[in-house]
Amino acid sequence: MRTRRLRLGIAGMILLLGAMPVLAQTQSTPATVPKSGSTADHSTFEILKKPFASGPEVTEACLSCHTEASKQVMGSIHWTWDYTHPATGQKLGKSRVINAFCGNVASNEVRCTSCHAGYGWENLSEGPPKQQSAVDCLVCHDMSGIYSKLDNAAGNPPMTPVPAGSMTITGAPAKAVDLAMAAQSVGLPRRENCGQCHFYGGGGDNVKHGDLSSVLYDPDKSVDVHMSKDGANLVCSDCHVTNSHAWAGSRYNVTAHDMIGTGKPGERRDVATCESCHGTEPHPAASLTGMKLNDHADRVACQTCHIPEFARGGVATKTVWDWSTAGKLKDGKPYAEDEFIQSDGKRLHTYLSTKGDFEWGENVVPHYAWFDGQVEYTTGDQKIDPSAIVEVNKISGTADDGKSRIWPFKRMEGRQAYDKQLNTLVYNHAYGPDTGTAFWTNFDWNKSIKAAMDYVGQPYSGEFDFVDTYMYWPITHMVAPKEDALDCQACHAKDGRLANLAGFYMPGRDPGGLVDMIGLAILLAAIAGVAGHAVLRLATRRGGQRHD
Amino acid sequence: MTERLVKVYPKFERFWHWSQAALIFVLLFTGLGLRGLHGLLPFGSAVMLHTIAALALVLLWIFAIFWHLTTGTWRHYVPTTQDLFKVARFYAYDIFKGAHHPYRKAFWRKHNPMQALTYLALKLVLFPAIWLTGIAYLTYNFWELQPNASLLLEIVANLHVLAAYLIATFVIVHVYLLTAGHSFVEHVKPMITGFDTIDLTPEEEAYLAADEPGRLKR
Numbered sequence: 001m002r003t004r005r006l007r008l009g010i011a012g013m014i015l016l017l018g019a020m021p022v023l024a025q026t027q028s029t030p031a032t033v034p035k036s037g038s039t040a041d042h043s044t045f046e047i048l049k050k051p052f053a054s055g056p057e058v059t060e061a062c063l064s065c066h067t068e069a070s071k072q073v074m075g076s077i078h079w080t081w082d083y084t085h086p087a088t089g090q091k092l093g094k095s096r097v098i099n100a101f102c103g104n105v106a107s108n109e110v111r112c113t114s115c116h117a118g119y120g121w122e123n124l125s126e127g128p129p130k131q132q133s134a135v136d137c138l139v140c141h142d143m144s145g146i147y148s149k150l151d152n153a154a155g156n157p158p159m160t161p162v163p164a165g166s167m168t169i170t171g172a173p174a175k176a177v178d179l180a181m182a183a184q185s186v187g188l189p190r191r192e193n194c195g196q197c198h199f200y201g202g203g204g205d206n207v208k209h210g211d212l213s214s215v216l217y218d219p220d221k222s223v224d225v226h227m228s229k230d231g232a233n234l235v236c237s238d239c240h241v242t243n244s245h246a247w248a249g250s251r252y253n254v255t256a257h258d259m260i261g262t263g264k265p266g267e268r269r270d271v272a273t274c275e276s277c278h279g280t281e282p283h284p285a286a287s288l289t290g291m292k293l294n295d296h297a298d299r300v301a302c303q304t305c306h307i308p309e310f311a312r313g314g315v316a317t318k319t320v321w322d323w324s325t326a327g328k329l330k331d332g333k334p335y336a337e338d339e340f341i342q343s344d345g346k347r348l349h350t351y352l353s354t355k356g357d358f359e360w361g362e363n364v365v366p367h368y369a370w371f372d373g374q375v376e377y378t379t380g381d382q383k384i385d386p387s388a389i390v391e392v393n394k395i396s397g398t399a400d401d402g403k404s405r406i407w408p409f410k411r412m413e414g415r416q417a418y419d420k421q422l423n424t425l426v427y428n429h430a431y432g433p434d435t436g437t438a439f440w441t442n443f444d445w446n447k448s449i450k451a452a453m454d455y456v457g458q459p460y461s462g463e464f465d466f467v468d469t470y471m472y473w474p475i476t477h478m479v480a481p482k483e484d485a486l487d488c489q490a491c492h493a494k495d496g497r498l499a500n501l502a503g504f505y506m507p508g509r510d511p512g513g514l515v516d517m518i519g520l521a522i523l524l525a526a527i528a529g530v531a532g533h534a535v536l537r538l539a540t541r542r543g544g545q546r547h548d
Numbered sequence: 549m550t551e552r553l554v555k556v557y558p559k560f561e562r563f564w565h566w567s568q569a570a571l572i573f574v575l576l577f578t579g580l581g582l583r584g585l586h587g588l589l590p591f592g593s594a595v596m597l598h599t600i601a602a603l604a605l606v607l608l609w610i611f612a613i614f615w616h617l618t619t620g621t622w623r624h625y626v627p628t629t630q631d632l633f634k635v636a637r638f639y640a641y642d643i644f645k646g647a648h649h650p651y652r653k654a655f656w657r658k659h660n661p662m663q664a665l666t667y668l669a670l671k672l673v674l675f676p677a678i679w680l681t682g683i684a685y686l687t688y689n690f691w692e693l694q695p696n697a698s699l700l701l702e703i704v705a706n707l708h709v710l711a712a713y714l715i716a717t718f719v720i721v722h723v724y725l726l727t728a729g730h731s732f733v734e735h736v737k738p739m740i741t742g743f744d745t746i747d748l749t750p751e752e753e754a755y756l757a758a759d760e761p762g763r764l765k766r
Binding site: 294530 | 584592701712721727728
């Protein structure tokens with residue numbers, strides 16, 4: 001018995017040992033671990049393995065599983081382009097405001113709504129499309145890199161046959177999109193997804209923001225310490241966190257001073273502030289330098305020192321746009337001048353018959369202002385004072401309101417059309433190749449303004465002129481490595497960067513104030529007294545009797 | 549009464565005096581730079597140097613206060629009107645006639661009454677003023693969220709600067725007066741060697757000779 005059991009045992013062990021390599025093999029076979037960490041591989045889904053003829057067809061397939069996605073998107077500002085400011089009550093959003101760039105979306109829809117996160121918004125007054133399948137899932141979730149949107153098709157992608165000369169919203173030649181391939185590739189948004197709209201606002205690379213350009217696809221660490229592959233390698237949505245397709249971060253209602261910081265462990269914080277990662281005392285508090293720098297955080301935004309210049313990395317931003325010179329023709333034809341040479345050698349437009357004169361800047365020193373986060377727009381119904389520079393958007397905040405901090409801005413200089421009788425900024429019908437009123441085809445201001453004002457249902461006297469404008473863009477991207485942060489004396493100096501911000505105490509900036517005058521007067525009086533005393537002593541000693 | 553060379557400035561007092569002088573010069577120099585009146589140092593370095601010198605001076609003052617209290621030397625600064633008028637008259641008038649300084653230093657009165665009064669004012673008014681405003685400025689981080697913190701900081705800073713100008717004024721007058729009465733070198737020497745010419749009572753002389761012979765020079 002015993003020997004038999006032993007034999008059986010040995011045989012069993014041999015069998016087991018023999019089988020082990022096989023076991024080991026089967027454990028390691030599950031191919032490659034998907035990099036995205038997602039639990040679903042969309043390329044295996046039957047519903048996505050069919051030829052799609054249009055964007056909405058893809059969206060319908062998405063919605064068959066993601067039942068709430070469209071509803072969520074349709075409630076977000078990415079979709080509505082409509083925003084009621086909680087503090088000022090102003091009705092804002094892309095669908096309403098006038099800016100210092102192309103001006104307005106209304107009456108220019110299919111061009112401007114090419115960047116809408118949907119398909120087919122052709123009439124602004126009717127609001128964005130109502131059907132859930134009009135949401136463009138792919139523009140944010142395509143990982144294949146082949147998806148794009150035409151620049152004049154109300155958000156639709158280029159499909160076969162692509163009309164000759166078509167371009168995408170980034171200005172690249174349009175190629176027909178294989179929607180099935182794009183649909184099977186989906187994942188969480190990457191910088192390429194956000195960038196194709198947000199890097200190209202205002203009609204070209206970095207035109208609008210100044211701190212958002214195609215450089216951020218693969219920036220050097222010196223340009224953006226967060227987004228560089230040699231840095232933190234973050235993507236947009238690492239900071240702009242989402243909740244049900246609603247994003248943190250607003251240019252209308254900015255969290256200009258985050259006093260909460262990181263929050264408690266595990267606490268959800270739907271803000272995109274520096275403090276939400278770095279805390280409210282970001283510099284090492286164990287050193288004197290760190291303590292002194294932390295002292296600044298109540299009055300100076302992080303961005304002010306840590307983004308010394310914007311439009312870095314080789315892509316310029318538009319700094320001046322003068323519409324008043326638009327419409328000049330050569331031999332009856334519109335023309336272009338390309339006098340600005342970017343650091344990479346690329347020539348940029350400095351005049352277009354369609355748009356007027358431009359100036360550009362690289363490595364631009366920001367404009368600084370006290371900012372409490374509130375922005376008020378000069379909407380079409382507000383009276384302006386044409387004798388002064390009109391602020392298209394006013395940034396609110398003062399040194400002594402207890403909540404503002406000094407922020408950096410891109411200050412866009414514009415010259416825009418306004419109604420000479422009514423003193424209001426006017427809307428302009430620029431795009432519309434087939435209409436008899438569009439400025440870009442007819443070059444007649446009166447017609448194009450009238451058409452746009454009728455379109456939005458606002459009065460127009462028929463007399464227009466141009467007024468100088470400023471528009472402010474908070475600078476918050478392109479954070480430099482800490483060794484490139486501004487030195488103290490960039491501001492703490494007589495002619496420093498904050499020389500024009502008056503009304504508050506700042507050492508080193510304002511020598512020769514009242515206290516210096518009093519102090520120096522006392523000091524000089526003492527020196528004069530001492531000198532007089534000494535002279536008197538010498539004089540009397542020489543003339544008088546000697547002692548000692 | 550006999551005039552003797554007596555050690556009236558012990559090691560610690562001399563150390564305190566000269567390190568304080570050096571720190572005050574560093575503070576005045578960096579402070580003027582921070583105020584924007586010269587640009588000889590980068591602002592950041594000036595801030596650090598000013599802060600470190602200030603903290604060192606605060607530490608020194610803590611030791612000095614302890615020393616004054618425990619050794620009883622604070623009594624040198626108790627104000628007195630005795631001979632005050634004579635000394636004032638000397639600086640304002642008699643000095644031009646080549647008169648001798650009227651004050652004779654005593655073992656427990658090594659400063660003349662005007663000097664003692666000035667030092668007392670310095671120690672009780674100007675030094676605390678610059679100390680308190682400086683610490684308030686340095687600890688701004690702890691009260692930055694108070695209402696009107698910015699205005700308060702401006703007031704604190706200006707008081708600090710005003711006190712600094714007055715201290716600078718003291719330094720100028722202090723150094724100038726080293727030339728009055730005796731020569732500059734004769735005035736500075738005691739603060740280096742510790743020995744000064746003092747009028748000793750027979751009792752004081754006998755005590756020193758018996759118990760602290762090292763403090764008497766033959």
